[in-house]
Amino acid sequence: MTTTDGGVLGDSLSPRRLLSSQTVYDGRIWDVVQDTFEFTPGNEPLVRDYIEHPGAVAVLVLNDADEVLLINQYRHPVRMNLWEIPAGLLDVAGEPPHLAAARELAEETDLIAADWSVLVDLFLSPGSSSEAIRIYLARTTSPVPAEQRHQRTDEEADMAVAWVPFDDAVAAVLAGRIHNPSAVAGLLAAAASRAGGYASLRPVDEAFEAHPRLRSGEPRA
Incomplete structure (x- = not known):
């Protein structure tokens, strides 16, 4: 366009x-x-x-049954339990975004994914924050070996994990029942991409140039 x-x-x-x-x-x-x-x-x-903000990554995981992996987590500022997709901060120095996404997926859901693509990039609140988030589409999952699993604490300690029919999750967004921004953006982007045969997906290691800290050749004072 x-x-x-x-x-x-x-x-x-x-x-x-x-x-x-x-x-x-x-x-x-x-x-x-x-x-x-x-x-x-x-x-x-x-x-x-x-x-x-250091920025963040999120992962929308689909399985062969066309189900999406959602987690349910308490978010104190809004005093609600939200249905979300796995996500986390880009707070490890030098860690590429796609590896951060894989790490967060393993830590939050005990899963590894073999098939990765970039789904969508966005700024969550560009009028008040520098936060940039990249959302990946991941498929073909397998469990993290038991001895390598992350010990979850605080709000993550009692996090529920569920596989939900993809169309039901998209309908929940449109009905106003899912509010987490990475879940909303990821689900709607995946629905649009699926309608086009996933032709819009980008390589997993594509440069994240929108991220203020990852732009090439742009020093900050």
């Missing part, structure tokens, strides 16, 4: 001159940063506070 000016439809990098950047809140998992930047030359600089 093209835009009205004939270009390819898609988001684009739009660098602004960064005048200063400081951490105004040093959090346990993520920080709040205040940037002062030149939005347009000759005008007053703008100041914006936002959550500086």
Whole structure:
């Protein structure tokens, strides 16, 4: 699809001159940063506070019975148990996103997948956070050997895991019963991709250029 000016439809990098950047809140998992930047030359600089986030990965797993793997986890900020897909932070230095996704899948569900593709990329709240998340489609699973399984703690300790018919999960999204953003985006993207014979899937190791920390040749002040 093209835009009205004939270009390819898609988001684009739009660098602004960064005048200063400081951490105004040093959090346990993520920080709040205040940037002062030149939005347009000759005008007053703008100041914006936002959550500086390491980014995340998520995995939508399908089996041969066309069922999707969902987990049920308590999320304190919203005081709800949410149906989600396996996910986790990109918080291991130097770990490629697809390997982080495989690690999170094993840690949260005791499963290994042999077939991986990139499904969809998104920013979860680009007006207030730098968080970028990549969602993978994984298939052909097998169990993690018992002696290699991760010990789950805190909210993950009593996490329920269920295989759900894919069409039922998509219907639950559209009915407003599933709210987790990676689950919503992953399920709807997978439904759209399936309708096109999964031709939209991308290679598992495709560069994650949208991620602010993974862009090639773009140093941050």
